[in-house]
Amino acid sequence: PIFIPKGDERKGFDVPAEYFSDRYRPLGAQLSNRFGEEANEVIQITRISIPPLTEILELARDENFSLFLPKHRTYAGRMIDIFLGVRNVEDLLSVAAYARDRVNPYLFNYALSVALLHREDTQDLDVPSIITSFPDKYVDSKVFEKAREEANIVPEGSRMPIEIPKDFTASDLEEEHQLAYFREDIGVNLHHWHWHLVYPFEGALTVVNKNRRGELFYYMHQQIVARYNVERFCNKMKRVERLINWDEPIREAYFPKLDSLVASRSWPARVKNQRLSDVRREIDGVIVDIDDMRRWRDRIYAAIHAGVARDRNGRDVPLTEFEGIDILGNMIESSILSINRDFYGDMHNTGHIMLSYIHDPDHRHLESFGVMGDSATAMRDPVFYRWHAFVDDMFQEFKATLPRYTVNQLNNPGVTVVEVEVQTQGGHPNILQTFWQQSDVDLSRGMDFQPRGAVFVRFTHLQHRPFMYNIAVMSDAPRQATCRIFLGPKFDERGNPWLFRDQRLHFIELDKFMVNLRQGPNTIVRTSEQSSVTIPFERTYRDLDASRPQGGNQLAQFNFCGCGWPDNLLIPKGTVDGYKCQLFVMISNVNDDLIQQDVSGQCNDSYSYCGLKDKLYPDKRSMGYPFDRMPRDGVDTLQQFLTPNMRVQDISIVFENRTFKPRQS
Ligand code: CUO
Numbered sequence: 165p166i167f168i169p170k171g172d173e174r175k176g177f178d179v180p181a182e183y184f185s186d187r188y189r190p191l192g193a194q195l196s197n198r199f200g201e202e203a204n205e206v207i208q209i210t211r212i213s214i215p216p217l218t219e220i221l222e223l224a225r226d227e228n229f230s231l232f233l234p235k236h237r238t239y240a241g242r243m244i245d246i247f248l249g250v251r252n253v254e255d256l257l258s259v260a261a262y263a264r265d266r267v268n269p270y271l272f273n274y275a276l277s278v279a280l281l282h283r284e285d286t287q288d289l290d291v292p293s294i295i296t297s298f299p300d301k302y303v304d305s306k307v308f309e310k311a312r313e314e315a316n317i318v319p320e321g322s323r324m325p326i327e328i329p330k331d332f333t334a335s336d337l338e339e340e341h342q343l344a345y346f347r348e349d350i351g352v353n354l355h356h357w358h359w360h361l362v363y364p365f366e367g368a369l370t371v372v373n374k375n376r377r378g379e380l381f382y383y384m385h386q387q388i389v390a391r392y393n394v395e396r397f398c399n400k401m402k403r404v405e406r407l408i409n410w411d412e413p414i415r416e417a418y419f420p421k422l423d424s425l426v427a428s429r430s431w432p433a434r435v436k437n438q439r440l441s442d443v444r445r446e447i448d449g450v451i452v453d454i455d456d457m458r459r460w461r462d463r464i465y466a467a468i469h470a471g472v473a474r475d476r477n478g479r480d481v482p483l484t485e486f487e488g489i490d491i492l493g494n495m496i497e498s499s500i501l502s503i504n505r506d507f508y509g510d511m512h513n514t515g516h517i518m519l520s521y522i523h524d525p526d527h528r529h530l531e532s533f534g535v536m537g538d539s540a541t542a543m544r545d546p547v548f549y550r551w552h553a554f555v556d557d558m559f560q561e562f563k564a565t566l567p568r569y570t571v572n573q574l575n576n577p578g579v580t581v582v583e584v585e586v587q588t589q590g591g592h593p594n595i596l597q598t599f600w601q602q603s604d605v606d607l608s609r610g611m612d613f614q615p616r617g618a619v620f621v622r623f624t625h626l627q628h629r630p631f632m633y634n635i636a637v638m639s640d641a642p643r644q645a646t647c648r649i650f651l652g653p654k655f656d657e658r659g660n661p662w663l664f665r666d667q668r669l670h671f672i673e674l675d676k677f678m679v680n681l682r683q684g685p686n687t688i689v690r691t692s693e694q695s696s697v698t699i700p701f702e703r704t705y706r707d708l709d710a711s712r713p714q715g716g717n718q719l720a721q722f723n724f725c726g727c728g729w730p731d732n733l734l735i736p737k738g739t740v741d742g743y744k745c746q747l748f749v750m751i752s753n754v755n756d757d758l759i760q761q762d763v764s765g766q767c768n769d770s771y772s773y774c775g776l777k778d779k780l781y782p783d784k785r786s787m788g789y790p791f792d793r794m795p796r797d798g799v800d801t802l803q804q805f806l807t808p809n810m811r812v813q814d815i816s817i818v819f820e821n822r823t824f825k826p827r828q829s
Contacts, residue, residue, distance in 0.1 A: 176203035180211040183262045209261045210254055215246050220267055228427045229270035230537040232516045235449035237366050240275050243267065244367055247279030253286060269426050273297055277361055282371050293726065294357055294540060295350060298426070299607040301540045302350050303621060304332045305423035305430070311607060311619045320617030325604050330624040333421050333544075340416050340546045342399040345626055345737070346392065347544050350605070351730025355699075358727035359384060359774060360539040365499035365513070372500055376781045378493025382559045383787035384773045385552050391672050392549045394653055394736045398743050398817070402657040403670075406557050407515075407550040410454050413437035414522075416546040420535050432523045432534045434545065440518050444526040452514055460509030461558075464496060467508070468562045475503040485566055486786060492562055496555060515551050516542065560669065568796040569789075574807045576753040578640035579681070581811035584749045588631040594747075594815040598738050600823040601627035624823060628692075628735040635688040635749055639681040646757045646783070647688060647749065649675040650791065651735075652802075654744040654814065664802050668791040671748060673697050673772050674734065676783065679751070692734060697772045699728030728770025738817025745817060746802065750790060750810045757784055 181189055220239045223229065230236055243263070250256050260276055267275075273294070280286040295302045310326045318324070333348065334341035346352065363377050393403045407414070419433040442453040467473035472480045473491065481503055483491060494501040498510045518525075520537030535541035542548050585593050604620040633649065652671040656662055662670075675695045679688055693700060736743070759780050768776055775781050786792050790810075799805045802812060 176206045177209055177261060178206050179209045179261050182211065183209070183265065185265055188265065207257075210258050212250075212255050212258045214259055214262050215249075217243075217246075217263060217266060220263075220271070223268045223271060225266075225268050226427050227268060228424055228429070228532040228538075229268055229274070230520070230533055231274070231360070231364070231366075231539065232513050232520070232537050233448050233450060233533075236271070239268075240271055240278075241367050243271060243275035244278050244371070247275055248283060248368065248371075256283070256286070270298070274361070278364060278367070278371065281361065293354065295354060295605065296607070298540070299605075299621075300423055300425040301538070302353060302422075303607065303623075304328050304421055306332075306421075307607075307621050308423070308425070311621070315608070315617065315619050323617075323619060325620035325622035327602075328621055328623045330600070333419060338417070339401065342401065343392070343395055343546070345624075346395050346733065347546065347548075349625055349730065349733055350623065351625070352733055353540060353543050355727060355729055355773075356388075356543050357540040362727050362774065362777075365497055367500075369500070375775065375779070376490050376787070377775075378490040378495070378497070378499065378501065379787050380773075380775055380781065381493040381497050381499075382489055382556075386556050386559065386669075386788065387672060387773060388543070389549060389553050389556050390670050391733075391736070393670055394651075394672060397653050397657055398737045398739055398819075400657075404546075404549045404553045406554040407547065408554055408557075410440050410457065413439050414547060414550075416550070418535070418545040418547065420541070420544060422535070422541065427532065429532060431541070432531050434519075434522055434534055434536075434547065438522045440522060441525045443518055443521050445521065447527060450517055450521075452517070454518070456509060457511065457514055457518070460511045460514075463508055464492075464511065464558060465561065467495075468492070468558070468565065471565065473503060474507060476506060483562065488562060488566075489559065489786065492559060496558055512551075512555050515555070519545075519547055519551060563792055564794050566793050568794055570796060571807055573756070574750075574752075574790055574810070576645060576751055576807075576809035579643070579645060579751050579753075579809045580638045581635065581749055581751055581809060582638055582685075583634075583636040584747060584811050584813040585634045586631050586747060586813070586815055587634060588629045591629065591631075594813060595742065596631055596735050596738065596815060596817045597629045597820060598735060598817060599627055599629075599820045600624050601732070602823060602826050604826050622826065625732050626737055627732045627824070631692045633675075633688070633690045633692075633749075635690075637679075637681060637686045637688060637751055639683060639686060642683050643681050644754045644758075645679050645681055645751045646754060647675070647677055647679050647690075647751055648789075649673075649690075650748040651815075652746050652748065654746050662802070664795050664799055664805050667802060668795070671791045672736075673788075674747075676772055678754075681751075693731065694769075695731070695734060697729045697770065698731040698734050699726070699770045701731045727774035729773055735817060738819040740819055740821060742816035742818045745815050747813045747815050748802075748810065749813075752785070752790075752809065759784055 220243050223236065223239050231240065246259060247256060250259055263272060280289050307326055307328055314323050314326060330345065331341070333344055363374060363380065364372060366372065389404065396403060415436060417434055417436040420431045422431045423429070424431060440454055443450050467483065472482050473495065475481050481491065491503060495503060495508045497512050498505055498508065502508060516536050520533035523534065524531040535545050536548060586596065587593055588595060588597055591597055602622050602624050604622050606618045606620055608617060608619045635647065650671040651674050652667055674697060675690065677690065677696060759782050761780055763776060763779065763782055771782055795805055806812065
């Protein structure tokens, strides 16, 4: 479905007869232009000599596809190479048209998306969001039957949106279900899928080797765990438990209730109290033992504690103060940039594999992987957070070995933050407001039924009222500086005040931006929509709501710009009584922050978790600064940590338990 334009455009393709598989060749003309006479444009596909797809075709069209599986990665790598290797867009279209009829649809979509993202000549092409191509990865399977019915019986224009209940995967008997609004949020899952699309761990070196990708793997996932923990606190739950004991039954179950339209199978469920076991699945090319994982884990910890890792030639590589975390990120994930994959293994990816095959580790039931096996769906499962809490713990073990930031490294002499306030439209100062909101998504593009036309589903998600920061700063001279804004819980899950060394891990980044200070008093005004963490609501749901006017540029830049935390989850849910938080603002010294580069252009609005396309990460400090290290001696509390260029403001997040309908349907 990848090149099908939206709206009333009906573009057909004139595909050379040779491009069809034997079975369909006699129907070639009919199939290539499915709109027939009604097509308002027919695109000629030129015939070129196609490189053999041989091994790629080993993955059947009706199988599920996972990047965590080495075999599938090899197929995808081969397909990406072919898409990247053709000379121009015309040839790309040609080879895509040829492959489309033969290659597994998930694999095809992934490889083409990566190619469009990385080819020079396709930088302004639109790729439909994966949710419109494969809505089955995001939406309750029941919806499709209803959508089919609606489309068959009701003429387009009179169709009603099909409502997805907020609680479709479990009931309140399951404590973990309280977090379903976060785990199953469409924007959060789209962000995660995009992040891994932008930062694949295998493939051509030019595609994988991006500035500080290992460190960003650590930081983006650290922030996911931190955000999840704060959501848990808001729901009166304790922080997520690291999955460190790999023999123990896993208490938290997950029943995804998703059906794969491609594989015509349900995504397997993970029932309560299952245990990991060695995986023996020759067919998927995965043979790995829990003991392999244990060895990798112990070797990684040994490297962390020695401060030195061993590369594949047996040479020592020091894990330095600034670059060590990047080396570790690639090693733990692992990516092809790992300095020694044979020795340090494939720790985090293998965890995904083991958890995703927990129901059928030796393939005796011929079952495919669960949601943990796909970056588009992994964040739905509670065990994702347990696994990543463990992975993050390894990174924190390393961070704990680094020198503490000194007062000099934190302070910005001559700069004092005098006052911080947040203001919600029409609300009280320092109170943020959240509520449920409903939005409509057109799923028709990902479904192949007749008659066609828009079919909307209506889902419910968390939202917050837009707000504004007002920050008063005194400066003794005109200067540039970086303003860093974080939000953290004021009390731990027992209701006790935090020790800073623990609290710092629960600060979630809200924004980071450059400011130009005048000499004397300054007021920095910044809106929540400007956040460097998020992409605007309209882009998350970009192109999903047919009734919204489309912005051409927004569409063109979707590939990279699709990466970004969804704005609707910028702020944790809070509580009806008001959840107590601390807003932290720091104006840091630009001399240690600034990366000299031109950052103009598209998609420069969600760099905190996603970086900048084809640019350096736009902040020289370690990611997570100033909370990424243990505090200096004598600092037990956040107040003691503060230097004059920082300030903390108590705020509360008030959740209004009300559901707002979409503005239009
Ligand atoms: Cu994003 Cu485990 O890395 O999912």
